[in-house]
Amino acid sequence: GESVGLHLPTLSVQEGDNSIINCAYSNSASDYFIWYKQESGKGPQFIIDIRSNMDKRQGQRVTVLLNKTVKHLSLQIAATQPGDSAVYFCAENYGGSQGNLIFGKGTKLSVKP
Amino acid sequence: EPEVTQTPSHQVTQMGQEVILRCVPISNHLYFYWYRQILGQKVEFLVSFYNNEISEKSEIFDDQFSVERPDGSNFTLKIRSTKLEDSAMYFCASTRTGHRSYEQYFGPGTRLTVT
Numbered sequence: 001g002e003s004v005g006l007h008l009p010t011l012s013v014q015e016g017d018n019s020i021i022n023c024a025y026s027n028s029a030s031d032y033f034i035w036y037k038q039e040s041g042k043g044p045q046f047i048i049d050i051r052s053n054m055d056k057r058q059g060q061r062v063t064v065l066l067n068k069t070v071k072h073l074s075l076q077i078a079a080t081q082p083g084d085s086a087v088y089f090c091a092e093n094y095g096g097s098q099g100n101l102i103f104g105k106g107t108k109l110s111v112k113p
Numbered sequence: 114e115p116e117v118t119q120t121p122s123h124q125v126t127q128m129g130q131e132v133i134l135r136c137v138p139i140s141n142h143l144y145f146y147w148y149r150q151i152l153g154q155k156v157e158f159l160v161s162f163y164n165n166e167i168s169e170k171s172e173i174f175d176d177q178f179s180v181e182r183p184d185g186s187n188f189t190l191k192i193r194s195t196k197l198e199d200s201a202m203y204f205c206a207s208t209r210t211g212h213r214s215y216e217q218y219f220g221p222g223t224r225l226t227v228t
Contacts, residue, residue, distance in 0.1 A: 008153075034217075043117075043204045043219035044156060089156065100146070100158040100169050101217065 008087060010108045019077040021107045023090030028071060030092035034101065035064060035075045039086045047075070047088075077109075085111045115139045117220035119205050125226045126195055134190045134223045136205030145188045146206040146217060147180065149173070156204065162188065195227045 013019045025033065031052035036044035050057045050064045050073075057064050063076040073090050087108050091101040118137045126132050138145050147159040161168040162180055179191045188207075192199055202224050206217040 036219075041221075043206075043222050046216050046218065049216070091156075100161055100171065101148075101156075102158065103148075103156040105155055 008106050008108045010110060012110045012112060013080050015080060015082060015111055015113050017080055019075075019080045019084070019109060019111075021075045021077075021088045021109065023073040023075075023104045023107075025071050025073055025090065025092045025104065026102065027092060027094050028068075030094040030102075032093040033064070033066060033073050034091045034093075035062070035073075036089045036091060036103075037084075037086045038089060038106070044089060080109075080111050082111045082113055085109055117205055117207055117218050119203075119220040119223050121223060122221065123224045123226070125228065128197055128227055129194050132192050132195055132225065134192075134203050134205075134225070136188045136190070136220055137186050138188055138205065138207030139209075139218055140186070142207035142209050142218070144168075144208045144210070145180075145182070146208075147190045148204045148206065148219075149201040150204065150222075151201045159190070159203075192225075195225075197227050200225055200227045 034049040035047040037047050038044045048059045048062050048064050050066050052068060055066055061078045065074045075088060077084055087106045089106045090104040093101055117139055120135045124132055145162045148156050149159055150156045158171050160170040160174045160180055165182060177193045181189050202222040204222045205220045208217045
């Protein structure tokens with residue numbers, strides 16, 4: 001397919017393995033973080049969020065870890081499935097904002113059956 | 114499950130023409146947003162809207178852009194005089210509460226192609 005602009009990092013995993021997707025955020029004042037999944041031709045889909053007063057939050061098959069010291073966010077997907085194949089974006093928001101999200105570059109996850 | 118809808122799915126227009134992109138947010142949501150994503154690039158915030166006025170806008174959202182909530186259901190983005198660089202996917206999003214972007218729900222997007 002077409003590929004212009006930013007080159008996306010790609011993570012390729014075997015079905016059933018765990019996936020870890022990393023994100024470095026930009027603003028030390030950001031205090032709310034979200035992971036979105038974007039499948040081809042669709043809008044971003046909310047996966048999980050975390051506020052800066054937490055280090056870890058778990059959802060169904062997903063865990064988000066926040067390290068404020070190094071401004072790093074990670075998304076762990078357990079038992080990765082072919083349906084998890086998508087581009088994953090982290091997004092941040094800081095208290096001075098009314099709600100605009102600042103998106104990261106994205107990581108393309110490919111799951112091999 | 115309620116969802117954000119957008120029309121059209123694809124809009125082709127000539128440079129200099131006006132376009133209106135339409136969105137129907139989730140019915141009990143109060144805060145509305147437009148984002149754009151140039152092919153292969155990051156999703157970028159354009160504008161947020163609450164109580165019939167703009168809450169926040171980015172540098173991208175210049176005088177060529179405007180938003181409106183003409184009735185109780187639609188939320189529109191107008192580009193007055195399109196430029197080639199306006200070609201992108203435009204996503205509408207809505208959320209029940211505005212503070213801290215609580216679970217913004219995104220629509221499927223409108224692909225705008227300016228020729």
